[in-house]
Amino acid sequence: MNIGLLLFIPNREVENRVLAAVNAAGFDLTQAQQRVLMRVDPGGTRLTALAEAAQVTKQTAGFLVDQLEKAGYVERVPDPADGRARLVRVTAKALEAVPVANAELARIEAEWERHLGRRRMGQLREALEKLGEITDPYR
Amino acid sequence: MNIGLLLFIPNREVENRVLAAVNAAGFDLTQAQQRVLMRVDPGGTRLTALAEAAQVTKQTAGFLVDQLEKAGYVERVPDPADGRARLVRVTAKALEAVPVANAELARIEAEWERHLGRRRMGQLREALEKLGEITDPYR
């Protein structure tokens, strides 16, 4: 079985479930919005940096940030360090969604650990983190 | 680091590279088309089954199969077992793309194994395959 598909299937499971949990808690976010939102730094992040981190063009990132801003999840403030730029910052509303997402993630991890056993779950995590070193262009 | 993102990053790497390799070899396939094509059985697969396997609605599957058919990667033949149904079958042209995709997959796996070591790469595979038992709705 192809390694891409092996990664794809559980990844989709996580994405679907976290999104469903966040939506069920009353946060009206889409998958794409969530992906961008996840990358916003506590101190604020420039649009261009956000676009890079989320692997989309700055136009796409701008489009999604517009939606997030309209819905009250982020705000844009001038960047004191550069007059051309603005910093995207998460609002209190967005922060409220974080524990909801984390709770679902914890639930998923617990289920997986129950199925794989503690040892194998640890190995999975370790291998994926190590793999990030060569596959994640942003860290 | 969140398990969803840990899975997402290498998955994207695989998808991008395999698609790029296939495109570079002259096969004009998109990601979505490739995902459907990958699920077509050697003996032929019904549209509905394809839709389920690829986790999309039958409208979407039909749309993608139309494109694949126009481009000559699949053909539709009547299903002898059911007058309503047709079987989607891959053509010789599609089969030519398989070794290209497999070669790139092998290259990726080799790189990963070089980075993780043989032991950890084996553990990753094993854990993901075991995980498929509870996350893959189609096997």
Added chain:
DNA sequence: TGATTTAGTTCGAGAGGCTGACTACTTTAA
């Protein structure tokens, strides 16, 4: 046989993504 289910299609709409071209500001270098 008539009613219900199933396989697949058509239509219309929306989300998400891209390229190219632009404005406004900053940095660099002559």
Added chain:
DNA sequence: TTAAAGTAGTCAGCCTCTCGAACTAAATCA
């Protein structure tokens, strides 16, 4: 110190993928 080059972000237009609703045709069940 000012002209040139670079960078942050926006605007406009387009394409692909995806879905829901409603439909046709064939199969199956009562």
